[in-house]
Amino acid sequence: MTLPQDLLDPKHYAGTRRPVEEASTLPPWAYYSPRFYEAERERIFLRAWNFVGHGGRIPNSGDYAAFDLAGVPLILVRGRDGKPRAFANSCRHRGAEMVQGEGRCNGFACPYHGWAYGLDGALRGAPGMERTADFDKADWGLKPIRLETMGAYMFVNFDPDAAPLSDWLGDLPELLAPYALDDTVLVRRTEYDVACNWKVYVENFMDYYHTPTVHKTTLAATDLSAYHQNPPDTWIGKGEYLTLYAEHKGSAALLRGATGFPEMKTLTGPSAVGSTYVCAFPNALMAHTKDCLWYVEIHPTGPATMRLGVGAVFPRETAERPDFEEVVQQYYERWDVSVDEDNRINEQQQRGVSSPLAEAGRVSVMETASHLHRNWVLDRVVGN
Numbered sequence: 001m002t003l004p005q006d007l008l009d010p011k012h013y014a015g016t017r018r019p020v021e022e023a024s025t026l027p028p029w030a031y032y033s034p035r036f037y038e039a040e041r042e043r044i045f046l047r048a049w050n051f052v053g054h055g056g057r058i059p060n061s062g063d064y065a066a067f068d069l070a071g072v073p074l075i076l077v078r079g080r081d082g083k084p085r086a087f088a089n090s091c092r093h094r095g096a097e098m099v100q101g102e103g104r105c106n107g108f109a110c111p112y113h114g115w116a117y118g119l120d121g122a123l124r125g126a127p128g129m130e131r132t133a134d135f136d137k138a139d140w141g142l143k144p145i146r147l148e149t150m151g152a153y154m155f156v157n158f159d160p161d162a163a164p165l166s167d168w169l170g171d172l173p174e175l176l177a178p179y180a181l182d183d184t185v186l187v188r189r190t191e192y193d194v195a196c197n198w199k200v201y202v203e204n205f206m207d208y209y210h211t212p213t214v215h216k217t218t219l220a221a222t223d224l225s226a227y228h229q230n231p232p233d234t235w236i237g238k239g240e241y242l243t244l245y246a247e248h249k250g251s252a253a254l255l256r257g258a259t260g261f262p263e264m265k266t267l268t269g270p271s272a273v274g275s276t277y278v279c280a281f282p283n284a285l286m287a288h289t290k291d292c293l294w295y296v297e298i299h300p301t302g303p304a305t306m307r308l309g310v311g312a313v314f315p316r317e318t319a320e321r322p323d324f325e326e327v328v329q330q331y332y333e334r335w336d337v338s339v340d341e342d343n344r345i346n347e348q349q350q351r352g353v354s355s356p357l358a359e360a361g362r363v364s365v366m367e368t369a370s371h372l373h374r375n376w377v378l379d380r381v382v383g384n
């Protein structure tokens with residue numbers, strides 16, 4: 001099918017704009033068109049507060065993680081002062097990417113002509129530049145990217161003029177206060193390349209319609225099946241996020257029959273009797289159950305590809321138990337199984353929706369959160 005010339009005209013999205021009971025999904029091209037993706041990069045990812053995971057990714061001074069977020073190579077690094085920072089992963093000389101992957105270092109040396117930068121991004125050495133006129137190293141540090149935190153969770157923003165993270169998140173920190181994010185430990189982080197559009201993944205995470213089918217023998221066998229009889233509340237919070245909450249027995253992070261850790265002592269009210277799932281727009285997916293948290297970082301790498309980071313987060317007190325390593329295996333099993341199931345269905349969804357015969361479909365009320373995310377994307381990418 002030839003895509004319309006005026007692909008970003010709001011008229012193509014009228015079906016998605018209707019209330020959920022009357023709505024359709026996005027047109028299929030929103031999941032594979034390079035033009036739609038370019039508009040998302042420009043209008044969403046280059047302006048929003050993007051989630052880059054728990055500070056435990058870079059626990060010690062000199063620890064770094066280099067990766068690509070929506071086409072921007074960046075470095076996260078913990079400084080000598082213990083603070084996490086982010087820099088553009090582009091040398092200030094001729095722009096070479098400085099570093100790849102993760103590790104620990106005392107600074108960054110560009111592999112091309114050897115410019116050397118400190119953990120604070122300052123240019124420390126530029127061999128061969130002595131006769132270059134008006135060249136002051138102080139002007140040529142790595143370009144800083146704004147990094148702000150909610151508890152241990154880190155967010156970056158590529159727009160120097162963006163309002164602070166606290167404005168973006170609104171009352172989300174209050175909602176999550178019972179989970180004492182500051183006092184949590186990232187105990188494991190796994191990464192996957194998934195051949196699907198980033199929205200496919202977000203929509204899947206916030207859709208409990210698929211739990212009894214995709215996770216038939218795994219999660220549907222746990223108390224999560226209660227969602228089906230007792231649909232969660234879905235709402236847009238007073239900030240750039242939406243949440244799903246459902247009451248249930250036990251922990252949502254265990255398979256049936258598994259016995260895990262005691263519940264967190266800090267939980268009160270709804271957090272003590274259920275789980276809260278949050279999508280902080282655009283790309284943070286966070287789950288909070290009674291004994292632990294987990295999260296999903298979604299980093300688009302193209303119109304139909306993404307990198308997934310999955311973090312397992314426990315209260316410090318739990319992570320320090322002598323039986324932690326033994327008992328936590330049951331949680332890892334649950335996450336490994338469900339992530340694998342979701343990755344596979346998301347890739348299948350991507351293949352089908354990329355067909356020239358694919359058309360927008362209709363929506364169940366059990367997908368309300370996914371519907372709200374689509375509309376949030378449309379607000380920014382095409383407007384009304």
Ligand code: FES
Nearest residue numbers: 091093094110113
């Ligand atoms: S591009 Fe980095 S030193 Fe030349």
Ligand SMILES: [Fe+2]
Nearest residue numbers: 204214215342
């Ligand atoms: Fe799932």
